[in-house]
Amino acid sequence: MRITVNVNGEDRTREVEPRHLLVRFLRDDLELTGTHWGCDTSNCGTCVVLMDGEPVKSCTVLAVMAAGHEIRTVEDLADGDRLDPVQQGFIEQHGLQCGFCTPGMMLTGRALLDRNPDPSDQEIREAISGQLCRCTGYLNIVRSIQWAAREQAAVAAPEAPATATATGGRA
Amino acid sequence: MTGPYDRAIVPPDRPSDPRGTGAVLKGRERAVQVPASFDYRRATSVAEALELLRRYGEEARVVAGGHSLLPMMKLRLAGPELLVDINDLHELDHIEQAGDELRIGALTRHRTLLESPLVGRCFPIVHDAEKVIADPPVRNRGTIGGSLCQADPSEDLSAVCGALHARVVIRGEGGERVVPMADFHQGPYETAVGVGEMLVQVRIPVLPGAGSAYEKVERKSGDWAVAAAGVALTLREGRIADAGVGLAAVGAGALNLDAVQELLNGREPSEALYEEAGRLASAHCSPVTDGRGSAEYKRHLAGELTRRALRRSVARARTAQGTTGEA
Ligand SMILES: Cc1cc2nc3c(=O)[nH]c(=O)nc-3n(C[C@H](O)[C@H](O)[C@H](O)COP(=O)(O)OP(=O)(O)OC[C@H]3O[C@@H](n4cnc5c(N)ncnc54)[C@H](O)[C@@H]3O)c2cc1C
């Protein structure tokens, strides 16, 4: 089947079998290997991408089902050399160790902040609850997303103290 | 047909777990787990979907969220020749009040249910359950229709809809029929939806002064229930009426526990009554021992969770009546 999926703002057309999974379409056909592939059983969440702005597990979506939809992957987070605040947060707060869960975690963080710019600790935990970090760095992942929330707020209100602090305190 | 995926075919003798408790497939041969080949059509209208389902008969399956069906296809527990994708049928994605019932389209996602204030107001049990069904990315895809049609005794929304005495609307070539939840599930993974038919809507009665609650024990966040209980009731002059009790993950046929419902109707709420109801619930289910717990433990949970859900339902019904009284 010939399908067109809008990936990271660009229409991408390919010939695929109906059984082709979205995660394979992104990784193998489009060579966007930032999207990771772990359990393949919809349990680990490392394959999370945004579909029409919301996190989905791309190992459990057929590429043909994504046709006509907008998919956003980790490759689209940075704007040129400028990192997304969520990416910067993961650096500031040591939000990754091996990095395997990181693309999915960052996209979930992005989607959360797009809906809710000031999430509570509990809301962040709930948002990432479908994604495993095998390095168990959950506390720092939560802090990274909190850092991004503060950074965005600081940028939006320039008269406030210029940069968010990197203390990663509790929300 | 040979292709890059053929290495991935799961040997049929391997133990497998459709609910992905930890899959079992190991070894160098397992490059990737994908479904066997099938044809795919994206329906542009309910009529077209029904026409395809009729034409392909047993070999066709509807795909909604795909979060039960695709894992089963990967594990070769399902092998349809045609998938009829209903995700573009936006008319099946709705929540509306019609007279004294709430009508929920089959394609309504878990997330939409969870975020609907109307649903939360009428049926707190649905929000109780939705908060603990899977996880946010799964809830972004999975639908109420898929949950009910999967007819997995562990599916939380089935127990919820059972307790609420919901009715479902099945559409086919000859029109629509409305089936009570109690008759909808005909066994594990079997429903009243026939060849060439699909589920289009779920209808739940909205009763004044109602209270409802769902109690679930899970091993970890987002997991399927070890056991769960849903209760819905109203209070009339201080006595329980319209009681509905449904259990999940304790065997098939527990979506409506008639014995417990009969016990409750007409009685004044009391701890002694909850105790008796819990004992009956535990006696009227058939859990099996598996990775989530022993049959004995699940039976214990069935009783305890029924008691807890009853207590909360009664408290909520009292609050609802208090609010009505003041308004
Ligand atoms: C990791 C994970 C965890 C989960 N945890 C839970 C949990 O804790 N509790 C819980 O209740 N569920 C859980 N689920 C299941 C989840 O709720 C599924 O989304 C749901 O069971 C199926 O909905 P779906 O729309 O994805 O259905 P699909 O997978 O698309 O379909 C399921 C079945 O229903 C049929 N079908 C779908 N729609 C219709 C229709 N309109 N008419 C006729 N037939 C139809 C399909 O043909 C198929 O046979 C979990 C799933 C995953 C992947």
Ligand code: FES
């Ligand atoms: S690879 Fe998709 S959830 Fe694990």
Ligand code: FES
């Ligand atoms: S950083 Fe290693 S899995 Fe999360």
